[in-house]
Amino acid sequence: MTVQQVLFGLETDYIGHPYYVSGNAIFHALAPHLDRRTLDAIGVSHGVFVPGQFGVYPDDHSQAGSHPAMGNTLIEPESYADFFLKREQAHSWLLDSKPRDAMNSYQIRVQSGELAMATETFHGRAEHKRQQTDTTQWNIHCYLHSDDPSVLPLPDGVLDGLQFGGRRNFGYGITELKQTATFTLSELSFTELEDADRYLVKFITPYVLTSEHPNTTPHNIPWWWEHETPLRRREEKIAEERELYDLTVVDHGQVVGYGGSEPIKTAKKGIRRIGTHSKYGFGELRVIPVDEESE
Amino acid sequence: MTTDEEMLRVYRHDAHKTRGRPHAHAVDELAGVPVNLKVPYGADANAAALSRPSGSPSQTVETYESHYRLSLLSGESRYDPESFNIGQYRDEIHDLLSVEDALEMHERWLTSELMGAFNESVHYPYTSLKYHTLLVAALVANYRRGAEFEDLWVVVDGPDEITPHRTIFAGETFNLRVTANPAGEPRARLGSRPWRSWASTWERMTEHPQLLPEQIDQRHRKREMFLDAQLRRIQAWSTALQYIEDFVSELGAE
Numbered sequence A: 001m002t003v004q005q006v007l008f009g010l011e012t013d014y015i016g017h018p019y020y021v022s023g024n025a026i027f028h029a030l031a032p033h034l035d036r037r038t039l040d041a042i043g044v045s046h047g048v049f050v051p052g053q054f055g056v057y058p059d060d061h062s063q064a065g066s067h068p069a070m071g072n073t074l075i076e077p078e079s080y081a082d083f084f085l086k087r088e089q090a091h092s093w094l095l096d097s098k099p100r101d102a103m104n105s106y107q108i109r110v111q112s113g114e115l116a117m118a119t120e121t122f123h124g125r126a127e128h129k130r131q132q133t134d135t136t137q138w139n140i141h142c143y144l145h146s147d148d149p150s151v152l153p154l155p156d157g158v159l160d161g162l163q164f165g166g167r168r169n170f171g172y173g174i175t176e177l178k179q180t181a182t183f184t185l186s187e188l189s190f191t192e193l194e195d196a197d198r199y200l201v202k203f204i205t206p207y208v209l210t211s212e213h214p215n216t217t218p219h220n221i222p223w224w225w226e227h228e229t230p231l232r233r234r235e236e237k238i239a240e241e242r243e244l245y246d247l248t249v250v251d252h253g254q255v256v257g258y259g260g261s262e263p264i265k266t267a268k269k270g271i272r273r274i275g276t277h278s279k280y281g282f283g284e285l286r287v288i289p290v291d292e293e294s295e
Numbered sequence B: 001m002t003t004d005e006e007m008l009r010v011y012r013h014d015a016h017k018t019r020g021r022p023h024a025h026a027v028d029e030l031a032g033v034p035v036n037l038k039v040p041y042g043a044d045a046n047a048a049a050l051s052r053p054s055g056s057p058s059q060t061v062e063t064y065e066s067h068y069r070l071s072l073l074s075g076e077s078r079y080d081p082e083s084f085n086i087g088q089y090r091d092e093i094h095d096l097l098s099v100e101d102a103l104e105m106h107e108r109w110l111t112s113e114l115m116g117a118f119n120e121s122v123h124y125p126y127t128s129l130k131y132h133t134l135l136v137a138a139l140v141a142n143y144r145r146g147a148e149f150e151d152l153w154v155v156v157d158g159p160d161e162i163t164p165h166r167t168i169f170a171g172e173t174f175n176l177r178v179t180a181n182p183a184g185e186p187r188a189r190l191g192s193r194p195w196r197s198w199a200s201t202w203e204r205m206t207e208h209p210q211l212l213p214e215q216i217d218q219r220h221r222k223r224e225m226f227l228d229a230q231l232r233r234i235q236a237w238s239t240a241l242q243y244i245e246d247f248v249s250e251l252g253a254e
Helices: A023-033 A036-041 A263-272 B004-013 B015-019 B040-049 B084-095 B102-111 B128-141 B198-204 B218-231 B237-251
Strands: A002-010 A046-052 A108-111 A114-117 A121-122 A135-146 A175-184 A198-203 A209-210 A232-242 A244-250 A255-258 A287-291 B153-157 B167-170 B175-178 B186-191
Touching: A023 A036, A023 A232, A114 B218, A175 B102, A198 A263, A209 A232, A255 A263, B004 B102, B004 B237, B015 B084, B040 B128, B084 B102, B102 B128, B102 B167, B128 B167, B128 B175, B128 B237, B167 B237, B186 B198, B198 B218, B198 B237
Parallel strands: none
Antiparallel strands: A002 A135, A002 A175, A046 A135, A108 A114, A121 A135, A198 A255, A198 A287, A209 A244, A232 A244, B153 B175, B153 B186, B167 B175
């Protein structure tokens, strides 16, 4: 499987889904530029909002130390944990010596009663707004994947200048392509998932239980998710050709125990995503190894 | 009236921060009551760890060093540090600190807008003195009944349900409480040790409450999603709780 990571920079304010840019929205922004064979062969992940900031590699990353452009650049993943560096919205790589919560929350602008996410966040005194140290630019991170080795990577020209969210006619949601980087899943090391005492599964994006979209069937909660209380659900919508379809999803961010016996296989499936509308970003999972001693 | 000196001390312990002085150089008395006090059971340190990194603090916002809180929502200080005159509000602060009934003191803190004007440390200007103090109170109230940190949960209550000292947030549509004995409410464990775990805890809640009053239409629902999206990104507890209060008050209605 070929994976192409893409980092977009947000050029104008965004009026769209506040949790993420859905894989469906990215897919439909790409569609006019791609042939049917390519569209059939690719899956598109949700786009995660990433603050364009300094960072320090998290403990589980294969590299150590700090990176001045961590939020503004793609870092080639060597291990499974590396792959998730920019996929979790808490962005644990942000520096504690900076106002990390201010950097990782977006500023809201009210536009005719609708809330818009501003392209940049200021932190500090208003009169210092123009100082670079007090400003964070927003990026969007997503990945495309395909089993057909001939379709990825997509050329830069196709990825540059895409527009996401609402009110696009008014110029909202314009992005620029910052960077792309391509690797194959077989290059990624999964050794961290060998021999852990136990494993958890975290939902990076929602898992679809039911969809009103035709040609879909309801999915149950997989048997290998272990949880004592019912999982939190949420209503969601997916758009296609101006039609909106209602979804019921297991909300992202939740964590369950892993009851299966093949964590590496599950981890690979989790990157490829599971369940209904997985082609469009839903059902992305991360397997987390837990060693009881370090608890 | 209940006399609970231990809890009264908790609500007064950091009041010197309204004057913008660190512990070492702080006034020891405000409104005729002692402030700048030690809190038992290590609750102050644990509550601090919920909102600030460990280790020696450093200035996180280079261009801002003030005890007036910066709002994550507006990016501004609620009060302009150049013109804000603490004298204007001295009576209100003194009135609050001199309350002798611990239960009334708790409820007054829950509804005090003024105490949210200050941060819990000048190094971390987006934190909130109000919610830090309420978190300390909730920890003390649980610890003195024998609970340890790892026994604790945050649970969702209705907006009218206030449990003495344990309610840490009182809003228009829901309240939040720290307890060792959840009874089926929407909930999440606080974890094995205190850290800046707000986003992680919020994401593990078994149910999320309705965040804004009366959902009128789709546009309103989207406002609620904006708030929820931010709550999944903020790590400091006092910052997040204050953010809910600010968001509801400024963007909660059309």
